[in-house]
Amino acid sequence: GLQIYLATGEIKTWAEINWMDVAGEGGSAVLSLVWLIMLLHSRPAGRVTRLLALGLSCVFFSWWMDTLDEFIHLPEQAIWDNWLETAPMPIGLLLLTLGIYHLNQEQRAISQQMSKREKLFREHRLFDKLTPLGAAEYLRQQLQRALAQAHEQAQPLSLVVVDIDDFNAINQRYGQAEGDAVLQAMAQLLLLNLRRQDLLCRLAGDRFVAVLPNTGEAQARLIAGELQQAVTSLAHRTEQQGERLYIHASTAAVMAIDENAEQLLKRLNLCLAKAKQRLPRCA
Numbered sequence: 001g002l003q004i005y006l007a008t009g010e011i012k013t014w015a016e017i018n019w020m021d022v023a024g025e026g027g028s029a030v031l032s033l034v035w036l037i038m039l040l041h042s043r044p045a046g047r048v049t050r051l052l053a054l055g056l057s058c059v060f061f062s063w064w065m066d067t068l069d070e071f072i073h074l075p076e077q078a079i080w081d082n083w084l085e086t087a088p089m090p091i092g093l094l095l096l097t098l099g100i101y102h103l104n105q106e107q108r109a110i111s112q113q114m115s116k117r118e119k120l121f122r123e124h125r126l127f128d129k130l131t132p133l134g135a136a137e138y139l140r141q142q143l144q145r146a147l148a149q150a151h152e153q154a155q156p157l158s159l160v161v162v163d164i165d166d167f168n169a170i171n172q173r174y175g176q177a178e179g180d181a182v183l184q185a186m187a188q189l190l191l192l193n194l195r196r197q198d199l200l201c202r203l204a205g206d207r208f209v210a211v212l213p214n215t216g217e218a219q220a221r222l223i224a225g226e227l228q229q230a231v232t233s234l235a236h237r238t239e240q241q242g243e244r245l246y247i248h249a250s251t252a253a254v255m256a257i258d259e260n261a262e263q264l265l266k267r268l269n270l271c272l273a274k275a276k277q278r279l280p281r282c283a
């Protein structure tokens with residue numbers, strides 16, 4: 001635009017310049033350029049950004065051309081400058097309107113997502129930070145509920161615990177972050193190997209507990225064995241060197257008799273301790 005004006009017109013003298021118009025039109029041009037820069041800096045690429053940026057570019061161009069004719073005098077017969085000044089403005093405003101419409105749609109979708117997430121967080125305050133599983137307190141609450149239900153329906157209820165052997169050594173050898181990755185992989189693996197009605201929680205550190213409704217002791221032992229096998233065949237590779245980690249876990253299973261959640265968990269931990277005692281130890 002500047003080049004076309006310079007090629008066809010003459011620069012006005014100082015006295016000919018209307019500074020009021022320069023401030024009004026030039027200020028608007030500068031502001032629209034600032035908006036454009038801010039927009040491009042703050043938004044990710046995409047349709048909404050493209051529409052808003054194109055719209056603001058047209059608005060800027062229109063005001064910029066308007067400002068230029070305050071400094072450059074064009075020949076009387078030139079009419080194209082009118083087009084350059086006015087035509088981009090409605091096009092820009094149209095594009096901005098379209099952009100704002102899509103921005104509104106986008107905001108609605110984001111708000112919906114946020115409210116869903118907020119609900120999730122509100123409901124899942126008791127969830128573990130590392131894995132997508134309920135933590136100890138959640139397990140206790142759910143177990144108490146499941147025990148009451150099992151009692152009401154006269155159905156058996158069992159628990160299975162899976163505890164990684166020598167997990168401390170993984171942390172020490174590969175670092176805490178790799179230990180975290182193993183716990184996350186374990187959570188996914190155990191979830192994959194459980195049934196829909198089972199509830200898996202992370203009791204503490206490397207200890208996972210599954211609540212198995214309508215399950216007797218024999219079936220719970222079978223499930224415990226399957227989970228142990230699944231862990232043994234887990235092909236976890238370290239993030240740094242891609243080295244294969246061989247993970248083993250101890251398991252135990254108990255069926256609820258007339259006891260509360262705390263007593264049942266205590267019995268489960270005792271059974272696990274017995275299973276751990278049978279492990280060959282290096283040191």
Ligand SMILES: Nc1nc2c(ncn2[C@@H]2O[C@H](COP(=O)(O)OP(=O)(O)OP(=O)(O)O)[C@@H](O)[C@H]2O)c(=O)[nH]1
Pocket residue numbers: 130163164165166167168169171175176177178179180183204205206276
């Ligand atoms: N990376 C990681 N480590 C954890 C986390 N929570 C607990 N730990 C570690 O897990 C380890 C558990 O140690 P132990 O209870 O002795 O278990 P272990 O080393 O598997 O020993 P055994 O169970 O007797 O085979 C400790 O070193 C804790 O620091 C966690 O969220 N991330």
